[in-house]
Amino acid sequence: MERLKIATVWLGGCAGCHMSFLDLDEFLIELAGKVDVVYSPIADVKEFPEGVDVCLIEGAVCNVDNLELLHKIRARSKVLVSFGDCAVTGNVPAMRNQFGIDNADNVLQRAYVDNAQFNPVKPTTDGIVPALLEKVQPVHEVVHVEFYLPGCPPPADRIKALMVQVLEGKTPKLEGAQLKFG
Amino acid sequence: MQIEDLNAIAEKHIGSRKKIIVRTCMSAGCMSSRADAIKKNLETAVKEQGLDAEVEVRRVGCMGFCGQGPLVGIDGVKEKEILFEHIKPEDANAIIASLKGVESNLEIGDPDHPFFAKQTKIVRANGGIIDPEKIEDYIAIGGYEALHNALTEMQPAQVVEEVTKSGLRGRGGAGFPTGLKWGTVAKSPGAKKYIICNGDEGDPGAFMDRSVLESDPHLVLEGMAIAAYAVGADQGFLYVRAEYPLAISRLQIAIKQAKALGLLGAGIFETPFNFNVDIRIGAGAFVCGEETALMMSVEGKRGTPRPRPPFPAESGLFGCPTLINNVESFANITAIIKKGGDWYASIGTEKSKGTKVFALTGKINNTGLIEVPMGIPLRQIVEEMGGGAPDGRKIKSVQTGGPSGGCIPAEFLDTPVDFESLAKLGSIMGSGGMVVMDDTTNMVEIAKFYMEFCKDESCGKCIPCRAGTAQMENLLNKIIARQATQRDLAKLEELCDMVKNTSLCGLGQTAPNPVLSTLKYFRNEYEELLQPDKFGPAATATK
Amino acid sequence: MSARTLTIDGKQISAEKGASVLQAATEAGIKIPTLCHLEGVYDVGACRLCLVEVKGINKLLPACTTRVAEGIEVTTNSERLNKYRRMTLELLFAERNHVCAVCVANGHCELQSLAYGLGLDHVRYDYIFPRWEVDDTHRLFGMDHNRCILCTRCVRSCWHIEGAGTKNVAGRGAKSKIITDLNQKWGDSESCTECGKCVMSCPTGALFKKGSAVGESERDRTKLEFIVNAREKKQWNA
Ligand SMILES: Cc1cc2nc3c(=O)[nH]c(=O)nc-3n(C[C@H](O)[C@H](O)[C@H](O)COP(=O)(O)O)c2cc1C
Ligand code: SF4
Numbered sequence: 028m029e030r031l032k033i034a035t036v037w038l039g040g041c042a043g044c045h046m047s048f049l050d051l052d053e054f055l056i057e058l059a060g061k062v063d064v065v066y067s068p069i070a071d072v073k074e075f076p077e078g079v080d081v082c083l084i085e086g087a088v089c090n091v092d093n094l095e096l097l098h099k100i101r102a103r104s105k106v107l108v109s110f111g112d113c114a115v116t117g118n119v120p121a122m123r124n125q126f127g128i129d130n131a132d133n134v135l136q137r138a139y140v141d142n143a144q145f146n147p148v149k150p151t152t153d154g155i156v157p158a159l160l161e162k163v164q165p166v167h168e169v170v171h172v173e174f175y176l177p178g179c180p181p182p183a184d185r186i187k188a189l190m191v192q193v194l195e196g197k198t199p200k201l202e203g204a205q206l207k208f209g
Numbered sequence: 210m211q212i213e214d215l216n217a218i219a220e221k222h223i224g225s226r227k228k229i230i231v232r233t234c235m236s237a238g239c240m241s242s243r244a245d246a247i248k249k250n251l252e253t254a255v256k257e258q259g260l261d262a263e264v265e266v267r268r269v270g271c272m273g274f275c276g277q278g279p280l281v282g283i284d285g286v287k288e289k290e291i292l293f294e295h296i297k298p299e300d301a302n303a304i305i306a307s308l309k310g311v312e313s314n315l316e317i318g319d320p321d322h323p324f325f326a327k328q329t330k331i332v333r334a335n336g337g338i339i340d341p342e343k344i345e346d347y348i349a350i351g352g353y354e355a356l357h358n359a360l361t362e363m364q365p366a367q368v369v370e371e372v373t374k375s376g377l378r379g380r381g382g383a384g385f386p387t388g389l390k391w392g393t394v395a396k397s398p399g400a401k402k403y404i405i406c407n408g409d410e411g412d413p414g415a416f417m418d419r420s421v422l423e424s425d426p427h428l429v430l431e432g433m434a435i436a437a438y439a440v441g442a443d444q445g446f447l448y449v450r451a452e453y454p455l456a457i458s459r460l461q462i463a464i465k466q467a468k469a470l471g472l473l474g475a476g477i478f479e480t481p482f483n484f485n486v487d488i489r490i491g492a493g494a495f496v497c498g499e500e501t502a503l504m505m506s507v508e509g510k511r512g513t514p515r516p517r518p519p520f521p522a523e524s525g526l527f528g529c530p531t532l533i534n535n536v537e538s539f540a541n542i543t544a545i546i547k548k549g550g551d552w553y554a555s556i557g558t559e560k561s562k563g564t565k566v567f568a569l570t571g572k573i574n575n576t577g578l579i580e581v582p583m584g585i586p587l588r589q590i591v592e593e594m595g596g597g598a599p600d601g602r603k604i605k606s607v608q609t610g611g612p613s614g615g616c617i618p619a620e621f622l623d624t625p626v627d628f629e630s631l632a633k634l635g636s637i638m639g640s641g642g643m644v645v646m647d648d649t650t651n652m653v654e655i656a657k658f659y660m661e662f663c664k665d666e667s668c669g670k671c672i673p674c675r676a677g678t679a680q681m682e683n684l685l686n687k688i689i690a691r692q693a694t695q696r697d698l699a700k701l702e703e704l705c706d707m708v709k710n711t712s713l714c715g716l717g718q719t720a721p722n723p724v725l726s727t728l729k730y731f732r733n734e735y736e737e738l739l740q741p742d743k744f745g746p747a748a749t750a751t752k
Numbered sequence: 753m754s755a756r757t758l759t760i761d762g763k764q765i766s767a768e769k770g771a772s773v774l775q776a777a778t779e780a781g782i783k784i785p786t787l788c789h790l791e792g793v794y795d796v797g798a799c800r801l802c803l804v805e806v807k808g809i810n811k812l813l814p815a816c817t818t819r820v821a822e823g824i825e826v827t828t829n830s831e832r833l834n835k836y837r838r839m840t841l842e843l844l845f846a847e848r849n850h851v852c853a854v855c856v857a858n859g860h861c862e863l864q865s866l867a868y869g870l871g872l873d874h875v876r877y878d879y880i881f882p883r884w885e886v887d888d889t890h891r892l893f894g895m896d897h898n899r900c901i902l903c904t905r906c907v908r909s910c911w912h913i914e915g916a917g918t919k920n921v922a923g924r925g926a927k928s929k930i931i932t933d934l935n936q937k938w939g940d941s942e943s944c945t946e947c948g949k950c951v952m953s954c955p956t957g958a959l960f961k962k963g964s965a966v967g968e969s970e971r972d973r974t975k976l977e978f979i980v981n982a983r984e985k986k987q988w989n990a
């Protein structure tokens with residue numbers, strides 16, 4: 028059987044979902060035997076490759092870099108999995124939307140000026156800090172997503188349950204408390 | 210008070226009338242164009258031109274042709290009435306001078322215009338003729354005779370029987386058979402029963418009920434009293450929205466006058482029948498027109514609907530059997546009692562009897578109130594009576610039923626206006642709003658307008674209506690802003706189905722109708738606004 | 753007692769006359785999803801989650817306010833009903849700000865557990881992100897409007913179990929809001945008896961006991977010192 032090409036990415040999230048992924052412990056070894064991780068924050072690959080079979084996406088879509096990468100991922104992957112609550116619901120990163128939907132400037136003002144202790148200034152230099160999107164969105168509001176893996180973070184056994192089904196070539200189905208948000 | 214006293218009042222009043230009557234519309238529409246100043250100037254002109262002995266200036270209610278207002282009608286000069294249109298206060302002298310044959314260049318309406326000629330007036334028979342603030346005017350045209358007949362010559366069950374025979378169906382929107390409702394309340398056990406007249410009239414653009422209350426308040430009170438006798442109630446409530454101050458003040462005057470003459474209160478017409486009416490003023494929430502919410506409001510609680518059953522007929526106001534009918538429904542009763550249920554049933558179609566009042570508005574030449582027999586083709590209303598769309602444009606669609614109704618496309622203009630035919634087209638009769646749209650109208654915008662209305666007026670009690678209308682409005686906004694895809698349209702349709710089938714009350718259950726009917730007939734207008742889906746491989750999935 | 757015999761999900765059951773379909777189903781061990789229903793207070797039929805199909809009636813009926821009748825055939829669990837239920841929950845999640853990860857009710861929230869119970873793995877509607885405040889003025893309790901689903905369970909408990917009549921609903925539509933007294937701060941309420949019944953009633957994290965919110969947990973640094981002293985100096989008394 029051909030080895031599956033797996034990618035994991037990290038958009039606007041806290042890395043917690045990836046930590047949980049590492050909590051898969053010995054299953055990681057089993058996984059390594061069956062798949063190639065072709066792109067991941069833990070693998071030093073610069074460009075998202077073509078022909079990815081399954082991509083796990085952590086984090087919400089918060090800035091222009093997230094957006095660009097996400098469209099590239101969609102174009103180059105067969106199956107996308109929204110990985111964790113930030114990707115599935117927007118979760119904590121999307122809380123900034125309450126400070127004025129469609130107005131990212133409010134957020135910068137609040138974070139870098141109003142709440143600043145030293146040197147209050149908004150990061151605006153082009154090409155250094157990616158511009159914030161007006162509104163933080165969950166992944167499926169931007170591109171089509173095949174499967175959802177909620178949880179903040181999704182516990183390792185939940186990730187395993189999904190991955191096992193994916194590896195077996197099934198349409199993964201999580202049920203009951205396996206789908207709990209939060 | 211006995212019938213002889215009633216007749217004496219009528220005779221005396223008729224005897225005191227002058228030869229020429231100058232009727233000035235003093236309903237809310239014309240009042241907003243200074244009708245009170247017109248009346249005052251007319252009275253001064255009569256005095257100054259020395260016509261006191263022959264001419265009387267009368268305050269009257271709505272004549273219907275509101276788009277041409279302010280209106281002044283004159284009886285007693287020619288065989289037919291003379292109707293002055295678009296009158297300003299400074300025209301008063303010229304109008305009065307015209308009575309002496311002085312030519313004027315004021316605008317004169319044609320009393321044979323199809324707008325008038327095609328009408329059949331039962332509910333609005335006295336509108337624009339009598340002074341709504343004088344009970345004598347009402348008595349002089351036979352007012353309160355029907356109540357007398359019912360009380361002295363008919364058993365309550367016979368009254369119900371007559372109303373059943375008439376085939377009258379509720380004019381508040383749903384078209385429930387009135388006789389059946391009365392019979393149910395009459396049979397419901399309970400020592401205390403109530404009558405409620407629903408004058409909340411919340412549909413945007415509708416003013417049929419307001420006009421009846423402002424022009425002929427006694428007609429409604431008499432209808433309520435007859436209903437109370439028929440079902441065994443002794444207390445009535447008239448629920449009117451606070452935005453109708455003129456209607457409220459005229460009702461207050463009418464109740465006071467009727468009480469003073471013993472036509473309301475204890476021992477009416479010297480029978481054991483007692484009936485009192487109180488006014489309850491609503492704060493203008495659309496949902497308070499829904500009967501269970503209205504009763505909550507009358508009880509002094511937050512106006513939100515509750516699940517039915519129990520229906521008001523079994524357990525309504527303060528837990529007692531309650532008859533609730535619309536203003537126009539009650540306004541039909543005296544005619545039915547006087548002329549008989551069979552006479553009433555001879556007007557209209559097989560399943561929709563009598564007449565219906567419509568407020569004709571939108572992109573149409575003649576706007577105003579019309580009362581037409583049920584079954585009249587829509588085309589006669591909009592093309593002949595309404596005179597078609599202005600500037601030679603084409604009529605595209607007619608909206609009936611307000612936020613609960615739908616848009617009927619022009620190809621169905623030959624449809625008869627009755628409960629069943631309109632429902633078959635995905636609209637409803639509703640309470641009588643009729644908005645005409647021409648070919649410049651964007652139907653998605655129309656759907657959005659009504660959805661926004663429902664969202665704002667949702668009481669917030671149940672989730673599908675409260676949150677569903679907000680999401681549907683959001684999706685419509687996205688479509689209009691050209692930011693939506695086929696997938697969003699699918700979500701909109703799915704929500705329409707869900708909100709319709711799961712909402713608690715009629716507001717939510719019918720809120721999707723304007724979207725559904727425009728999707729049915731004008732789907733291309735939605736699709737033209739959609740954008741290609743950039744969602745990736747499985748873009749057709751709805752998930 | 754007179755009984756009524758009916759069928760729920762193909763199961764023949766009998767129930768007391770006047771019982772609701774929900775009661776009858778519960779007694780028969782059939783679970784119908786509910787949110788606005790609360791044992792002990794009257795039902796309002798507002799959340800629409802308990803809608804069921806009754807054979808011969810083309811409208812869906814709320815099980816909590818529909819009385820049992822002889823011979824009716826009820827379906828509580830069809831594809832259509834569950835689709836509507838999921839949509840109802842999606843609408844709720846999108847309506848206000850539910851961030852389960854940082855919510856006091858995480859793990860014991862009826863909205864959350866209904867969602868996974870019905871297999872809801874994401875919300876398809878745009879989140880609205882309204883701005884709602886948190887009222888933390890009461891000595892013992894807090895109210896976070898961001899998590900309120902307007903089920904009015906708190907209102908009914910406060911009026912009909914406690915009899916205080918402190919809680920109420922103000923506003924219309926999506927702007928409806930649970931208020932205390934005449935829309936004043938809870939801490940300023942004179943009618944509130946501090947009984948906590950509203951907090952017990954709340955299905956979500958909207959009403960909570962103070963001290964349980966994320967970021968509110970108290971840190972007692974003296975405990976560390978006590979432990980160190982106990983270990984090292986064998987001192988057991990603080
Ligand atoms: C949202 C909503 C608003 C309503 N508004 C009115 C209204 O303004 N006037 C009215 O007579 N009926 C209104 N109704 C209908 C009433 O609930 C009730 O059916 C009616 O008053 C009964 O009178 P009828 O049988 O004479 O029509 C409304 C219903 C709904 C669901
Ligand atoms: S359908 Fe709308 S108006 Fe009616 S009860 Fe529900 S929220 Fe209130």
Ligand code: SF4
Pocket residue numbers: 208209849850851852853855856857858859861862863864899956957958
């Ligand atoms: S109230 Fe329930 S659904 Fe809402 S954030 Fe809290 S745990 Fe999640």
Ligand code: SF4
Pocket residue numbers: 909910914916917918919943944945946947948949950951
């Ligand atoms: S604590 Fe008791 S009295 Fe106070 S608001 Fe809650 S239920 Fe009402």
Ligand code: SF4
Pocket residue numbers: 899900901902903904905906907930950953954955956958959
């Ligand atoms: S505060 Fe809690 S109990 Fe009260 S309405 Fe909101 S969700 Fe329901």
Ligand code: FES
Pocket residue numbers: 785786787788789796797798799800801802803814815816817
């Ligand atoms: S539990 Fe029945 S409608 Fe909410």
